[in-house]
Amino acid sequence: MSGSESTSERGSVVEPAVQKLLSFHGDTLLRYRDALASYGGKIRLTGPGDPEILWREHILDCLCSVPFLPGKGAVLDVGSGGGLPGLVWAICRPDLEVTLLDSVRKKCGALDDMARELGLSNVRVVWSRCEEYALKARESFSFAGARAVASAGVLLEYLSPLVSVGGDILAMKGPLYADELEPLEGKWNRLGVSSPSLVPYDVEEKHLFLILWKKNAPCPSRFPRKAGMAEKINWWR
Numbered sequence: 001m002s003g004s005e006s007t008s009e010r011g012s013v014v015e016p017a018v019q020k021l022l023s024f025h026g027d028t029l030l031r032y033r034d035a036l037a038s039y040g041g042k043i044r045l046t047g048p049g050d051p052e053i054l055w056r057e058h059i060l061d062c063l064c065s066v067p068f069l070p071g072k073g074a075v076l077d078v079g080s081g082g083g084l085p086g087l088v089w090a091i092c093r094p095d096l097e098v099t100l101l102d103s104v105r106k107k108c109g110a111l112d113d114m115a116r117e118l119g120l121s122n123v124r125v126v127w128s129r130c131e132e133y134a135l136k137a138r139e140s141f142s143f144a145g146a147r148a149v150a151s152a153g154v155l156l157e158y159l160s161p162l163v164s165v166g167g168d169i170l171a172m173k174g175p176l177y178a179d180e181l182e183p184l185e186g187k188w189n190r191l192g193v194s195s196p197s198l199v200p201y202d203v204e205e206k207h208l209f210l211i212l213w214k215k216n217a218p219c220p221s222r223f224p225r226k227a228g229m230a231e232k233i234n235w236w237r
Helices: 012-039 051-063 086-092 105-117 128-135 152-162 176-185
Strands: 074-078 097-102 123-126 141-147 163-173 195-205 205-213
Touching: 012 051, 012 086, 012 105, 012 195, 051 086, 051 195, 074 086, 074 152, 086 097, 086 105, 086 123, 097 105, 105 123, 128 152, 141 152, 152 163, 152 176, 163 176, 176 205
Parallel strands: 074 097, 074 141, 097 123, 141 163
Antiparallel strands: 163 205, 195 205
């Protein structure tokens, strides 16, 4: 991947870190899995409703992002859906303030219910589009991430206005990540971010990737644009 930093050595910390997290937080994570499964017939929070699939393909995947959370501060999960990865972050890092952002009101209600059921006092649920929320909470988070929300370029436009300088942005991606990053090469500074770092990892024989950007300058004031513009007119064109 031209212009991007490969960090496969950082990927080596993922598996032992996940095992340690499971030893400390496994019971609560299982309760979260069961809560997610119980919503299967009510609200479409995730694709599968089977508890084993939720555990193997979703919760274990999200656990792999936990080692890259900041040491302190406020973190944001955009397009949280069923709380993946934000509720996993909140369970494993009770010292962080975790905001779950989603544009679907029913999903926000479910997130509130699950956080309360799990006894998570460090969770705040916000019902809003990220473009609108950024007008209220501009550059106020030390870390923001998303899973299965949008292509990398669109996601960067969503997240950069919300992250403070010195913070980090995370995208959780599959093996086709390079196709999303290629047209963005050399243009990262337009959103105030660095070239990305890449952390490969495996979950259930799937080859997956964490993509991390450092927020190294203020996001230009023209971002965020109006809702829907990120998908229609790409900032990197």
